[in-house]
Amino acid sequence: MNLLRVITPGPLTTVQDSGRKGYQKHGLAQGGAADRHAFLWANKLFDNGPDQACLELAFGGFEAEALCELTIAVTGAAQEILVNGTRHPGWRTVQLKTGDRLKIPGFRYGRISYLAISGGVLSESFLGSRSIVVREQIEGLGAVAAGDVIKGAQATAAPTRTVPEQFRRYYQSPVLCRVIPGYQYKDFSSADLNGLFRQKYRVSQRSDRMGFQLAGAPLTSPPPGITSEGIAMGAIQVPGDGNPIVLLNDRQTIGGYPKVGVVCSQDCNRLIQALPGNEVRFTLTNVETAQAEWQVFERFFQMSRWCASGDRLSWA
Amino acid sequence: MIECVSENSALVTLGRQISPRLTARIAALCDWLEQQSFQWLIDLVPSYTTVLVVYDPMQLDFRGVKQCLNNGLSLLQQTTVQGRPGTVHEIPVYYAPETGPDLGELATQKGLSESRVIELHSQREYQVYAIGFMPGFGFLGTVDPQIQAPRKATPRALVPAGSVAIANEQTAIYPKASPGGWQLIGRSPAVMFDRQNLSRFRIGDRVRFVPVSRADYLGLGGRL
Numbered sequence: 306m307n308l309l310r311v312i313t314p315g316p317l318t319t320v321q322d323s324g325r326k327g328y329q330k331h332g333l334a335q336g337g338a339a340d341r342h343a344f345l346w347a348n349k350l351f352d353n354g355p356d357q358a359c360l361e362l363a364f365g366g367f368e369a370e371a372l373c374e375l376t377i378a379v380t381g382a383a384q385e386i387l388v389n390g391t392r393h394p395g396w397r398t399v400q401l402k403t404g405d406r407l408k409i410p411g412f413r414y415g416r417i418s419y420l421a422i423s424g425g426v427l428s429e430s431f432l433g434s435r436s437i438v439v440r441e442q443i444e445g446l447g448a449v450a451a452g453d454v455i456k457g458a459q460a461t462a463a464p465t466r467t468v469p470e471q472f473r474r475y476y477q478s479p480v481l482c483r484v485i486p487g488y489q490y491k492d493f494s495s496a497d498l499n500g501l502f503r504q505k506y507r508v509s510q511r512s513d514r515m516g517f518q519l520a521g522a523p524l525t526s527p528p529p530g531i532t533s534e535g536i537a538m539g540a541i542q543v544p545g546d547g548n549p550i551v552l553l554n555d556r557q558t559i560g561g562y563p564k565v566g567v568v569c570s571q572d573c574n575r576l577i578q579a580l581p582g583n584e585v586r587f588t589l590t591n592v593e594t595a596q597a598e599w600q601v602f603e604r605f606f607q608m609s610r611w612c613a614s615g616d617r618l619s620w621a
Numbered sequence: 622m623i624e625c626v627s628e629n630s631a632l633v634t635l636g637r638q639i640s641p642r643l644t645a646r647i648a649a650l651c652d653w654l655e656q657q658s659f660q661w662l663i664d665l666v667p668s669y670t671t672v673l674v675v676y677d678p679m680q681l682d683f684r685g686v687k688q689c690l691n692n693g694l695s696l697l698q699q700t701t702v703q704g705r706p707g708t709v710h711e712i713p714v715y716y717a718p719e720t721g722p723d724l725g726e727l728a729t730q731k732g733l734s735e736s737r738v739i740e741l742h743s744q745r746e747y748q749v750y751a752i753g754f755m756p757g758f759g760f761l762g763t764v765d766p767q768i769q770a771p772r773k774a775t776p777r778a779l780v781p782a783g784s785v786a787i788a789n790e791q792t793a794i795y796p797k798a799s800p801g802g803w804q805l806i807g808r809s810p811a812v813m814f815d816r817q818n819l820s821r822f823r824i825g826d827r828v829r830f831v832p833v834s835r836a837d838y839l840g841l842g843g844r845l
Contacts, residue, residue: 327664329666329675330664330666330752330823331752331756332755440755441797444816485626488626488632532669534670534671534673535668535673537627538627538630540626557753558666558754559666559753567626569627595628596682599629
């Protein structure tokens with residue numbers, strides 16, 4: 306069913322779900338929602354599962370017209386949305402009537418928002434996922450453009466819900482990236498490791514869904530390149546110029562730069578929200594802590610149920 | 622050797638020396654893992670000497686994954702890995718300055734004629750060692766030492782789709798237009814990735830380049 310007609314997509318709007326699994330051997334990136342925290346909350350407002358797709362809006366500036374009565378929700382960097390010029394807060398469900406003008410202004414803090422609908426966005430599924438990786442130039446799987454019609458399931462009345470304040474994020478603080486050290490960690494000099502973990506980095510202009518290049522005092526003697534190998538989500542590559550790059554959802558599948566470790570997934574969700582100039586620091590963690598956090602995070606979204614009031618959840 | 626990489630991935634290193642035999646073992650490990658239909662297995666990224674195994678930490682932790690991988694590795698050790706026979710691909714290439722803007726300079730640098738560079742590039746059979754960088758991009762080796770050349774100091778903003786290129790001991794075909802730093806010596810009309818068949822190459826496959834004329838290149842759908 307046709308739900309929304311896009312008037313202005315903004316700088317980059319794509320369809321994203323939990324990503325494409327099992328096709329990296331063909332060179333296809335995993336893709337998927339870059340901030341899984343805001344993504345899962347957008348879906349949770351409708352009791353959608355993690356495989357249901359949302360629109361991922363980078364930087365805001367999105368405008369669309371409702372083609373029927375429907376309920377939407379916007380989470381992430383957009384702290385407010387406009388319906389026919391009237392302000393509504395983000396992180397909650399909002400009712401639209403046929404012909405309503407939805408506008409999501411440019412974001413003050415943060416980079417990414419998710420627009421969710423009940424049952425998820427029904428765009429074309431390719432190899433088990435609707436996620437769009439723009440740089441792969443796969444026919445029919447490009448960014449959302451002006452005039453595109455966003456489709457979804459038959460609109461049913463969705464309950465009114467609000468993400469409880471304790472779970473909302475505002476993306477104003479510096480990002481602390483906890484690093485699981487990798488097997489090449491010991492190949493870095495202690496001076497360079499000190500440099501990496503003691504300094505404040507700034508997000509550079511070269512920061513997108515593929516990766517974030519960080520600006521700071523360059524590491525002076527990163528180890529030489531390695532034989533190209535598969536790159537994990539969050540891997541911190543240090544090329545010869547000594548400036549670290551954290552690789553994210555749309556990263557290339559293999560690469561040969563040395564890697565000091567991997568930013569844990571919970572902190573990748575925060576890093577993608579940082580804007581050029583924002584502060585980033587690294588600190589060490591270990592895989593057991595990161596896995597425990599992953600499990601608690603995922604299980605919360607699987608197990609929690611909304612209370613009838615629509616503003617609280619309990620872990621059933 | 623199996624190392625923990627992140628909350629949801631582990632790296633299996635099967636050897637240090639890049640060789641067709643090692644690639645066959647890597648392909649065999651990937652085949653074995655896929656045949657088991659492990660619920661915890663999310664993705665596999667084979668490369669020259671390693672396989673990155675992506676798993677679901679909701680189902681298994683690193684120790685569990687390591688144990689499963691070790692089972693697979695010891696099974697493979699007990700059987701002589703013949704490897705998949707590996708498809709042999711014939712890839713038509715129009716080698717010319719108009720499709721390979723680095724062909725002339727490469728020939729001059731190496732003190733060879735252009736036709737000799739073409740001959741040296743097309744007379745070998747290459748092995749597909751890895752797929753990556755972009756969908757369908759196969760890393761092929763190894764290039765004759767007489768025509769090995771490093772990446773360009775400044776990458777090109779746009780390498781046309783189909784470009785056939787060299788970087789040190791590797792050669793490749795760019796499936797789509799992309800920025801790139803490899804030395805361009807020709808172009809192929811072959812489709813390297815499509816939505817139905819995905820990547821034309823699999824690791825372990827072999828590749829031969831067949832020089833074709835301008836007219837044949839255009840006839841096969843090549844673009845200038």
